[in-house]
Amino acid sequence: MIQSQKSETPSMKRHMGMKASSRISNTASYVVLVLISVIWLIPFVCILLQSFRCESTHQVGYIIPQKWGLDNYRNLFNTNFPRWYTNTLITALFAAVFQTIIVLCMSYTLSRFRFKMRKPLMQFMLILGMFPGMLSMIILYQVLKDLGMTQANSVPGLILVYIASSGMGYYVSKGFFDTISKSLDEAARIDGATRFQVLMKIILPLSKPIVIYTVLTAFMGPWGDFVFARYISFNVSAGMNAAVGLYGWLSQDQISKNYTMFCAGGVLVAVPVTILFMCLQRYYVEGVTGGAVKG
């Protein structure tokens, strides 16, 4: 091919050849991408379609509903689902706010301050972070139970658990703060700004992506949590989050009655996260990669 181009094709023709070949490779990659996205989207589409199925409530062997409608969504409001949803929302919002504050303060401190135990502290947290959190579940359950924060009161208990160790997740944002020039701080300090003002007025406006990334991850954890939430709520419906409550509908005696409603619940759980991601996607990517490069 190269040889033939060299020997007889004028430059104009070669240009068209390149165009054609790039078109072929584009088509091929689009076909592959479409295929992959179809495979990737099938479960979501299935759940979405099943949630609109009205002719029956059990699992069926087809995907497209025969009778469409919003019955499943309407029925959700006659169950405990609104309560579960509220629980999840409250937990996730509180966790997001507190965790963000703690993480940002922690990162700022470790990035800008120099104190005696700084390095040992960072190493200690690194090692502590390797300890699988699930192992502490049983002891945490006992502690929360003694504090009266399980069963129906599980929401404050869960918030406490989610934000408790959040200070250790400082890596990404500290990395990002390190990229912001220190001379900015110094300039502000000379002009009379306090450390806090430096954080609020200089650092944070410059690190929007990382703040948004922190908020998002802090929100997502509690939003989709199942294991811990199930353990803490201990079969009390009023203390469940959406994932735990919905799971109850999959038990043998309920699945044929509640399967489509389960799908509707799943869709509603996915909605806020999807919207959040769509709006903040740009920052999210910047945030993930931003902290990785040290300037």
Place this chain on the structure above:
Amino acid sequence: MKKLLSVLLALAMVLSMTAGAFAASLEGTYQLTIWVAEEIKDLTAQQIEAFNSSNEYGITIAANIEAVSEADAATSMITDVEAGADIFCFAQDQFARLVQAGALSSLGKQAAEIVRTSNDAGVVAAATSGDTLYAYPLTSDNGYFLYYDKSVIPEDHVDSMEAIIADCEAAQKYFAFEMGTSAWYNAAFFFATGCVSEWVTDDDGSFISVHDTFNSPEGLIAVKGMKKLVDSPFHLSSSDGASFASNAAAVVTGIWAYTTIESILGDNMGVTDLPSFEVDGVSYHLGSYNGCKLMGVKPQTDPVKGAAIHRLAQYLTGEACQMERFDARAWGPSNLAAQGSPAVQANPGLVALYTQNAYSVPQGQIHGSWWDIAKVIADDVKNATDEAGLQQALDNYYEKISSLFTMSDDEKTSWGVIGTCNSVDGFFYTDYNNESRSNWAEDIPMTADGSVWTTEPWLMEAGCEFKVRQGKSWDNAFPADNFKVEETGTYRVRFDADTCEVSLIPAE
């Protein structure tokens, strides 16, 4: 004077307290948590209302009812008994775990007597550990039978497994019968040929021993039948009633799937007992487990509250409440009077279940590990290519069952006699005159005198064989070839652990 007054007052106080205690009045309001299945949650609330207004003890129950499936209740209870419900419902296979965990309080004498006389024998056995009754029977419908699509399988074919498989293959539709994922279903084949798996528990819910004959000539017939089913390309290992909506023509499942299947198949729904399968020209009717759901009461620190809760549990499992559950949700009653009522007798699903019950085995106490050990048989059978492979599946099973009982050091080191000598007609060993005991299945104990071990004397027939083995395992067993009895007579078996020599001593 003051002193006297105070003494009198104190006395009066003590008297009033003891009087209260003796009268043991249950009158009062009790706060409790109750876990029931979602579908009877509202019904249970109504039943508790009815109990509050009608009971003669003046008990008022303020119940907090949570929907917890019977499958999850036991696990939650064991995780944290203290935080668990005061009354909870569970499937009977969880019973032993709950007794062991101390999550069940036993029934009083009177209550136990009422439960024993008014419920069917299978459920009473399921709620009993040792001699103690620990739970109230809620249903007796936890068994399985055959649902089929009349448009695919003609009614006169449903008695034969082979015919059903053929019909399904011809119609390119599935025969759903859960095999490799559930011992509860695949045991049907073993019960068909008369195999047994019986576990013995003591009063604390601990397992003492097992009598299991799955690894036997009958067991081999059973796995041959199973092989026919699992080898069919149209066998589906599932017990989901909704399989009918995805190309199944026959499903083996329980009464809980009735309404779902009815809504899918409509008039084409057929229900009947399980079919028979044929091996070497002999037909065997598939067996099944028949099980139940139970209602348990958590042990209480306050005995008065405990008594009140037991009254409630007794009421909730009585005939009237069971009938209400049948009317509302078609839960098959365990109460004998309710079982005999015309309404129950008119329910086709329950009639099929009761027909199948003639071939079923009451699901007694079963070791928790058994389910996982036994379900593997079906996969081993599917992978087997010849009879040796089938036998291997049973051998694997037997080995795992045997290893379940960890023995004490004494048991591990002591010797025993095992063979055909303890079960031949007319021959007996003092404790071993039970003819149903299989050959090579039970060890006859020996007692030690220094390094010499001997049995009690018993009558042995010429030609019977045995080995002496240590710790009920084959690691140390003598003689290498079985010891053969040459002449009929009453003997003691003698074993010298130093020389490993086995001999018979004629009894004086």
